Amino acid sequence: MMNLGTWMNRIAQDWLIIELTGSGVALGIVTGIQFAPAIFLSFYGGSLGDRHNKKAIMAVCSAMISLCGLILAVIVLANLQTVSIVYVFAFVVGVFTAIDMPIRHSLMSDLVGEENVSNAVSLNSVNFNLARIIGPATAGFTVSLLGVPAALIASAVAYLFFSILILAARNTTLREDDEVDNDSHINFIETLKFIWLDKAIVKVLLMVATLAFFGLNFQITTALMAVNIFGLGAAGYGLLSSTTAVGALFGGLISAHRNASIPESRLARTGLMFGFAQIAAGFSPNIAFYSIMLALSGFFALMTTIAANSLIQQNTPYAIRGKILGIYTVIFSGSMAFGAPAVGYFTDLFGPQETLVLGGVAVAIVSVIVVFSPFRRERV
Secondary structure (H helix, E strand, O other): OHHHHHHHHHHHHHHHHHHHOOOHHHHHHHHHHHHOHHHHHHHHHHHHHHHOOHHHHHHHHHHHHHHHHHHHHHHHHOOOOOHHHHHHHHHHHHHHHHHHHHHHHHHHHHHHOHHHHHHHHHHHHHHHHHHHHHHHHHHHHHHHHHOHHHHHHHHHHHHHHHHHHHHHOOOOOOOOHHHHHHOOOOOHHHHHHHHHOEHHHHHHHHHHHHHHHHHOOHHHHHHHHHHHHOOOOHHHHHHHHHHHHHHHHHHHHHHHOOOOOOOOHHHHHHHHHHHHHHHHHHOOOOHHHHHHHHHHHHHHHHHHHHHHHHHHHHOOOHHHHHHHHHHHHHHHHHHHHHHHHHHHHHHHHOOHHHHHHHHHHHHHHHHHHHHOOOOOEOOO
């Protein structure tokens, strides 16, 4: 339900910005603002999850995001919306998302155990991308038929329902308290040192940063391709956005049926294929070909992020996993935050098709570097 609310909220928010400005830069800025809090708060969120009740924190975060959606819906109904107001609400939603995200990732190992983390990540991605298929399409039709406020209200209801569900869920079996307490004093700098001494983690984070900066701001290029290149409305944009999730859904299903342990080379291979799919999308002669390339991009993006998330969890001790995942979230969301305005600027300057090619080339180059750079661990 939370994932469904997330995607409905994003489509409604993006379409509101398009209606207000029609600008790729503005669309990039609102995306960047929503991801920016993760740069500063994800480590704090992971640390909170290591020390306190994960479910309670997630429930509070979800409830606050729901409240933001309801307030913004009222503002739009009163016809008081401005670009600045949308930016403010995007930032507040980003704050609670930044705290929630590393906690949600670390909760998986509590639920399924170490040996099943990779499959759990895959199944969670399946859930996320089912919502990514249903959410944008539903939001697009809702905006077309009932307006942006209705989509925001539906998103808020989904978030609130998740808060109730997570509090009602059975208690998870967490690790022994002394295992967590022994490393609870580890701070941000010490966590960075831990990461730096594990070159496997460093390469994972490099791949994630490049993918997030250049490749994962689909909503910006897709919105501008839909409106400027293919002449689509809100419903068409919602359906086109869902195409990426269709490919990602298949990626999650395939990953869920593979071995629990993720080989490190898979990260670079899937990243390289993502780059090729993005380049091909930039040369799309029509909407049908573009939709196929979007699906392939979603497939390989999901395979890459599953490999990255699983490798992080496989290579970090439980006691500080929340902190490590906090750093992972900082890099992932921070790269998207800085990448979104850049992608928006490039789409206004060069066009969405040229921007897709540029992003695909960048991801492919880094993937090649990772392929020929062995994953040597220096940590002892």
